[in-house]
Amino acid sequence: MTFSYEILLLLLLLVTAAGAIMVKDLLSSVLLLGSYSFFLALVWAWLGAVDVAFVEAVVGAGLATVLFLLTLFGTDPKDTRLRRPPPSLAKLIVFPLLGVLLLYAASDLPGFGDPNSPASIHISPTYLEQSYQDTLTPNVVTSVLMDYRSLDTMVETVVIFSAGIACALLLRRDT
């Protein structure tokens, strides 16, 4: 077994994701979701997407957990236990079928790291070859995000800004 470490990681990912959905207490669910984000960050790092892994670890496992916990402590303590109705027959039939369909479609995807996949032959080579001469920035991800696609990043910043403003308008009373 050469891939035992990766398989263990994916198993932990599945277990924490299922646990976050199935567990009866909201507090445990939040903490399981945090550990799910942490394992997901490890999976991103394993796939080579270090920047995404960084964001996932910091935002998913750190900030989102704190926000969820603050929201939970702000609500009535009696509300934290969950009552779920058992799934209906239609759900039990439709969702496995959807899963089979997705697995069938996944067999057509290009292999991981395939140099001939559409994503790697369109514009990525241009970025990889020219970004250092253009921007003197060794990290290609940063130069794409902040220079080639700078306008997109600016509008993402506007989205974060409006999220903060909306939270303040909805929740803050008088401070």
Add this chain to the structure above:
Amino acid sequence: MIRPHDSIIVQTLGRFLIPVVQIFGLYVLFFGQYGPGGGFVGGVILGTSMILSVLIFGHDASRSQVAKKVLHGDGVGMLVYAGVGGLCMIGGGEFLNYANLEIPGLEAASRRSLGIVLTQIGVALDVAVTAVSIVFSLSTEEIIEESING
């Protein structure tokens, strides 16, 4: 309103950890051009350090004053980001085309590098302020008081 935490262990560790977290956030922010990281992550880490100080020392402690002052900075990050774009337009180019930043003695590539740093600072400011602002919104006095009394 969040009260200070009672435990001496939490307080001492917080006193020690918060500056380390802040320095790491600045490192991630300015190292984003050479390794993993960048404005978004750096901003979240800086915001998280201020949230940590609010959670440990309470809303009214002197250590949390920075977090309270930061709340008035809504939109400064956006202003920095869009301001760099505007400077590029003043320099005679398109919006956010950093090669047109009018700085004498720098080549086009160095100007682009500088523009990336400036916009990353803008993103980091925006994200940090938003994180602190959401935490303050979620922990206003009335909501927490109700949960204690009810």
